[in-house]
Amino acid sequence: MPRQAYVNGRYQPHSDAAVHIEDRGYQFADGVYEVVPVYNGILVDEDLHFDRLDRSLAELQIEEPMSRPALKLVARELMRRNGLSNGFVYMQVTRGVAPRDHKFPKDSRPALVLTTRQMKPHSPQVLAEGLKVITVTDQRWDRCDIKSVSLLPNVLGKQAAAEAGAYEAWQVDGDGMVTEGTSTNAWIVTGDNKVVTRDATHSILNGITRITLLELIKAEGYSLEERSFSVAEAQEAREAFLTSSTSFVLPVTQLDGKPIGNGHPGILTGKLRHHYMDYMQTLRKSA
Incomplete structure (x- = not known):
């Protein structure tokens, strides 16, 4: 199976994954991210990472894209699909898609992207x-x-x-x-x-x-x-x-x-x- 990504509710081939050109992360860097290490199939310190993600979102007044239990399920499903045992899960949340304007849009929905990457042990x-x-x-x-x-x-x-x-x-x-x-x-x-x-x-x-x-x-x-x-x-x-x-x-x-x-x-x-x-x-x- 080709490498998969998760983009706004859909698992799809990593090579086809894309976000809208007016996503505020792309145009304004209006978003946050987390990198959760995976070691022997385990998400390391995942709750500490999710705590920091929540804090970053709150500091920028961006809504959480989904509940923590749901996000954990998405991360584990993506790990399963990609056969990830050692590496990391990358997750990014932006304020979403809206016509380009510096101030916060009133009706945008947060955009969520997850990817994974395998990593070799340090030499x-x-x-x-x-x-x-x-x-x-x-x-x-x-x-x-x-x-x-x-x-x-x-x-x-x-x-x-x-x-x-x-x-x-x-x-x-x-x-x-x-x-x-x-x-x-x-x-x-x-x-x-x-x-x-x-x-x-x-x-x-x-x-x-x-x-x-x-x-x-x-x-x-x-x-x-x-x-x-x-x-x-x-x-x-x-x-x-x-x-x-x-x-x-x-x-x-x-x-x-x-x-x-x-x-x-x-x-x-x-x-x-x-x-x-x-x-x-x-x-x-x-x-």
């Missing part, structure tokens, strides 16, 4: 050598806590990273402090073994993997600080890593061409990745 080379990261100026709007489909600054940052031979770009605010990556949260481990990541304000997207890892860090008794850190502090850190729904926990060993620590993935980073992978295994056992 042994990445885990053994770590990732290169560059820094870019954070050019985004002031509500980065909303998971909006308006991602042009993120796209430009990711492209800059690719052109520099790096995996990711960490964005830096006007005070020289790291906010987050273009699609990841940023973390460092200080010389005295404190795990540091920026606190969840409007300046960053509060990643679901970030939320879960914070709980695992606390449960394991590691020292933790939620605060800003500078590029200079990151370059002087003992370790660094990044998190996201598709990266899980991955080591960062180079920042702007300078090695972090000894230039190899850190011991604590490896432990945290192990804790997170164990956590996902427990989800499968309890499903």
Whole structure:
């Protein structure tokens, strides 16, 4: 069976899936999205993802396209049709179709799209050598806590990273402090073994993997600080890593061409990745 997508109430071949040219997501980036990881056939932290989707919709005053139980059924049916066991479910909600006008339309219905993608495990080379990261100026709007489909600054940052031979770009605010990556949260481990990541304000997207890892860090008794850190502090850190729904926990060993620590993935980073992978295994056992 060809790959399927779900568009506004219909399952259809992915190659034929389309939305109207006056969909406000297309014309105004007037919409939000979620990426829910799938690990061994299980939707990881799905309720946390749905909670964030609901919050993003509420912040933009977009109605929910369907109830949460119904949306869960759609996601699982699409996984079944596409044979998805490891990868992610992408879901996007826009304000819907209406004649082009900046103000909210009065009679549009939210548009809902779901797709899936298979993903391979991270390569042994990445885990053994770590990732290169560059820094870019954070050019985004002031509500980065909303998971909006308006991602042009993120796209430009990711492209800059690719052109520099790096995996990711960490964005830096006007005070020289790291906010987050273009699609990841940023973390460092200080010389005295404190795990540091920026606190969840409007300046960053509060990643679901970030939320879960914070709980695992606390449960394991590691020292933790939620605060800003500078590029200079990151370059002087003992370790660094990044998190996201598709990266899980991955080591960062180079920042702007300078090695972090000894230039190899850190011991604590490896432990945290192990804790997170164990956590996902427990989800499968309890499903």
